[in-house]
Amino acid sequence: MISVQSAPFDLGDTANRFASAQSGAGAIVTFSGVVRGDGGLIALEIEHYDAMTLPAIEEMVSAARARFGLLDAWVIHRYGRLTVGEAIMMVATSAPHRKDAFAGAEFLMDYLKSRAPFWKKEHRADGTAWVAAKDSDEAALTHWD
Amino acid sequence: MISVQSAPFDLGDTANRFASAQSGAGAIVTFSGVVRGDGGLIALEIEHYDAMTLPAIEEMVSAARARFGLLDAWVIHRYGRLTVGEAIMMVATSAPHRKDAFAGAEFLMDYLKSRAPFWKKEHRADGTAWVAAKDSDEAALTHWD
Amino acid sequence: MITVVYFAWLRERIGLGREQIETQAKTVAQLVAELSALDSYHAAAFSDLRAVRVAVDQVLTDFDAPLANAKEVAFFPPMTGG
Amino acid sequence: MITVVYFAWLRERIGLGREQIETQAKTVAQLVAELSALDSYHAAAFSDLRAVRVAVDQVLTDFDAPLANAKEVAFFPPMTGG
Numbered sequence: 001m002i003s004v005q006s007a008p009f010d011l012g013d014t015a016n017r018f019a020s021a022q023s024g025a026g027a028i029v030t031f032s033g034v035v036r037g038d039g040g041l042i043a044l045e046i047e048h049y050d051a052m053t054l055p056a057i058e059e060m061v062s063a064a065r066a067r068f069g070l071l072d073a074w075v076i077h078r079y080g081r082l083t084v085g086e087a088i089m090m091v092a093t094s095a096p097h098r099k100d101a102f103a104g105a106e107f108l109m110d111y112l113k114s115r116a117p118f119w120k121k122e123h124r125a126d127g128t129a130w131v132a133a134k135d136s137d138e139a140a141l142t143h144w145d
Numbered sequence: 146m147i148s149v150q151s152a153p154f155d156l157g158d159t160a161n162r163f164a165s166a167q168s169g170a171g172a173i174v175t176f177s178g179v180v181r182g183d184g185g186l187i188a189l190e191i192e193h194y195d196a197m198t199l200p201a202i203e204e205m206v207s208a209a210r211a212r213f214g215l216l217d218a219w220v221i222h223r224y225g226r227l228t229v230g231e232a233i234m235m236v237a238t239s240a241p242h243r244k245d246a247f248a249g250a251e252f253l254m255d256y257l258k259s260r261a262p263f264w265k266k267e268h269r270a271d272g273t274a275w276v277a278a279k280d281s282d283e284a285a286l287t288h289w290d
Numbered sequence: 291m292i293t294v295v296y297f298a299w300l301r302e303r304i305g306l307g308r309e310q311i312e313t314q315a316k317t318v319a320q321l322v323a324e325l326s327a328l329d330s331y332h333a334a335a336f337s338d339l340r341a342v343r344v345a346v347d348q349v350l351t352d353f354d355a356p357l358a359n360a361k362e363v364a365f366f367p368p369m370t371g372g
Numbered sequence: 373m374i375t376v377v378y379f380a381w382l383r384e385r386i387g388l389g390r391e392q393i394e395t396q397a398k399t400v401a402q403l404v405a406e407l408s409a410l411d412s413y414h415a416a417a418f419s420d421l422r423a424v425r426v427a428v429d430q431v432l433t434d435f436d437a438p439l440a441n442a443k444e445v446a447f448f449p450p451m452t453g454g
Contacts, residue, residue: 011164012157015175019156019232026181029174029250030160033372036171036241049297049364052348077371087164089372096181098254098454099285105174106247109372115350116371117364119298130299133368140244178454194379194446197430222453234454243372254454260432261453262446264380275381278450 002061004053006080011087018074018092025071025094027101031109032091037084042123046079046088049117053077060111068104070095075108077118110140147206149198151225156232163219163237170216170239172246176254177236182229187268191224191233194262198222205256213249215240220253222263255285292357294325296335297366300342303335318344319353321363335365343368374439376407378417379448382424385417400426401435403445417447425450 003009015030022028035044061073070093077089091108095101120131148154160175167173180189206218215238222234234257238249265276295308315321326336336342339353345364346355357363377390397403408418418424421435427446428437439445 010157010161011173012155012159012161014157015160016155016157019177019179022179024181026179028156028177028179031243031247032164032173033243034164034167034171034173036169047297047301049295049345049348049366051362052345052364055348056350098176098178098251102176102247102251102254106243109243109247113372114369117297117345117366117369118371119367120370121298130367131370133370138368192379192383194377194427194430194448196444197427197446200430201432258454259451262379262427262448262451263453264449265452266380275449276452278452283450 001074001076002054002057003076004048004050004057005076005078008078008086009076009090011090014074014076014090015092018072018094022072022094024096025101026096027098028092028094029098029101029105030090030092031105033088035082035084035086035088040124040126041084042125043084044082044088045121045123045128046082047119047121048077048079052117056116057112060108060115063111064093064104064107068093068095068100068107070100070104073104073108075112077112077116079118107144110137110144113137114141146219146221147199147202148221149193149195149202150221150223153223153231154221154235156235159219159221159235160237163217163239167217167239169241170246171241172243173237173239174243174246174250175235175237176250178233180227180229180231180233185269185271186229187270188229189227189233190266190268190273191227192264192266193222193224197262201261202257205253205260208256209238209249209252213238213240213245213252215245215249218249218253220257222257222261224263252289255282255289258282259286292321292360293362294321295362295364297364299367300335300365304331313357315357317353317357318346318351318355318363321357322353322365341367374403374442375444376403377444377446379446381449382417382447386413395439397439399435399439400428400433400437400445403439404435404447423449 072094074092093104219237236253240246326333408415
């Protein structure tokens with residue numbers, strides 16, 4: 001299940017639906033990213049390239065499933081205006097053993113960060129600024145080469 | 146929050162309560178371990194050393210929080226008889242950034258596996274057998290030295 | 291005729307998110323040269339290509355990529371998902 | 373007087389989970405030697421110490437550890453939590 005949506009989602013409800021859908025999984029990992037209020041942040045505005053987002057995420061999920069033998073992997077990613085404390089996205093992975101479930105979730109996060117067509121704009125009392133990609137995020141991808 | 150209990154727990158409800166309790170977290174990771182039905186397994190019977198379990202887990206959680214700068218970490222671990230598909234345990238971690246939340250959860254899992262005083266007995270139609278510790282689980286700890 | 295789309299600060303700097311361009315450009319680089327010549331907004335957006343990424347027909351590629359029968363070319367800064 | 377506790381297959385092989393022992397043993401190893409001499413069940417349980425782990429007063433340690441004023445010594449196989 002991959003969903004790109006502006007609506008909020010429920011982490012716990014999604015985690016339970018994911019877990020119920022699994023058979024043979026010994027390990028289930030979830031990751032969720034939350035808007036932090038650093039430096040007086042008021043809101044995050046997320047823009048995405050609609051026609052490219054789903055195919056790009058589908059490719060990452062296929063790669064993660066094949067590479068780590070995942071039984072399943074779900075991705076939810078929001079766009080639009082999000083306020084501090086709101087969940088931006090989540091990933092859920094399942095595998096027979098814990099190492100693969102963890103590695104699959106980390107792989108997906110590293111690729112979503114730098115290869116899924118989303119861009120974040122920070123809104124503060126004194127103005128707005130686009131979030132710059134971090135060198136460390138690009139470097140994280142080399143870990144999987 | 147650390148809980149050692151025989152009663153089942155709700156993964157999603159716990160994940161939501163954990164997420165709600167955080168402030169300043171940008172990343173939330175959960176791991177849950179589930180009884181797999183490999184080789185005709187009917188049930189898992191988990192024994193633990195009551196007087197040692199809580200102090201041992203508290204020490205791991207303190208170590209993980211200090212080492213990875215976790216904002217918070219929860220552990221739930223069950224004992225008693227569990228059937229196939231039931232959740233055995235879960236870990237939740239939060240941190241400002243994803244790498245630390247992931248590393249904290251993996252660290253806790255590696256230590257819970259080999260240093261928390263639980264022992265698992267497998268029940269099958271043809272008898273019972275104690276689960277042997279894996280060399281790979283002991284080796285995983287050297288990763289954190 | 292090719293559709294060119296812009297995201298994030300490229301969209302803001304150029305002042306539009308999408309335009310149709312009549313072009314004979316054979317590569318992304320040639321298309322960028324044509325777009326940069328349109329006006330000062332385009333020129334500013336493409337002034338430092340190290341800060342710009344490109345996708346042809348929704349697939350990430352580089353500036354040497356051929357346009358061939360491409361329908362849509364997208365320009366944007368490095369992605370910040372997750 | 374010291375309390376000795378057993379878990380998993382050590383508990384099953386010895387046939388009890390807990391016993392009180394009057395001992396002058398100064399180390400875990402000396403205590404193991406005394407326990408092994410009690411009967412064939414204890415002897416069997418401690419026949420291969422590579423498969424046995426020990427905690428003194430709920431802290432994981434090794435067979436060289438002193439007993440000093442220890443109240444409780446636990447013997448068990450390698451843990452299989454998580």
